[in-house]
Amino acid sequence: MKLAVINGPNLNMLGIREPQIYGKASYADLVAMIEAHAKARGVEVTFFQSNHEGAIVDFIQETYFDRVDGIVINPAAYTHTSVAIADALKAVAIPFVEVHISAVETREAFRQVSYVRDFALATVTGHGFDGYIEAMDMLIDREQNA
Numbered sequence: 001m002k003l004a005v006i007n008g009p010n011l012n013m014l015g016i017r018e019p020q021i022y023g024k025a026s027y028a029d030l031v032a033m034i035e036a037h038a039k040a041r042g043v044e045v046t047f048f049q050s051n052h053e054g055a056i057v058d059f060i061q062e063t064y065f066d067r068v069d070g071i072v073i074n075p076a077a078y079t080h081t082s083v084a085i086a087d088a089l090k091a092v093a094i095p096f097v098e099v100h101i102s103a104v105e106t107r108e109a110f111r112q113v114s115y116v117r118d119f120a121l122a123t124v125t126g127h128g129f130d131g132y133i134e135a136m137d138m139l140i141d142r143e144q145n146a
C-alpha cells in the first residue's frame with residue numbers, strides 16, 4: 001500500500017511557529033514519526049509540503065498517476081479557503097483523511113470552514129502529531145478490510 005502525506009503552508013515551520021498551539025517538535029520530527037509508523041505497518045509513504053496552493057494541487061494530481069492508495073492531508077490555512085485543493089482531491093478520488101494538529105473547532109470563526117471535510121473519509125483534529133498516525137491507521141485498516 002502506498003500513502004501520501006501532504007502538509008500545507010507554514011507546517012515547515014513546526015517547532016518554531018506558535019509552539020503553544022502546534023508543539024515544539026519540527027516538521028522533520030513529524031516526518032520521522034510517520035516514516036517509523038509506515039515501516040511498522042508495512043506501507044510505503046511519500047511526503048509533500050508546500051506553502052503554495054498550486055503546488056499542492058499539482059502534487060495531488062500526481063498521486064493519481066503514481067497510483068497512491070490513500071492520502072493524509074493537513075491543508076493548513078488552505079483548509080479554510082481553497083476550492084482548488086478540494087477539487088483536486090475530488091478529481092483524483094483517492095480516499096483521504098483531513099488532519100489538523102490543533103483543535104480547529106475551538107479556535108477562530110474563520111477556521112470553522114473546511115472546503116475538504118465533506119469529501120474526507122474522516123477528520124482528525126486536536127490530537128497533535130498523533131492525528132497523522134490515526135489517519136494512516138484509518139486508511140491502512142480500511143484497505144486491509146476491503
Ligand code: DQA
Binds near residue numbers: 010076100101104
Ligand atoms: C492547522 C489549523 C489551520 O487553521 C492553520 O491555518 C494551520 C494548521 C492545524 O494543523 O491545526 O496552519 O491546519
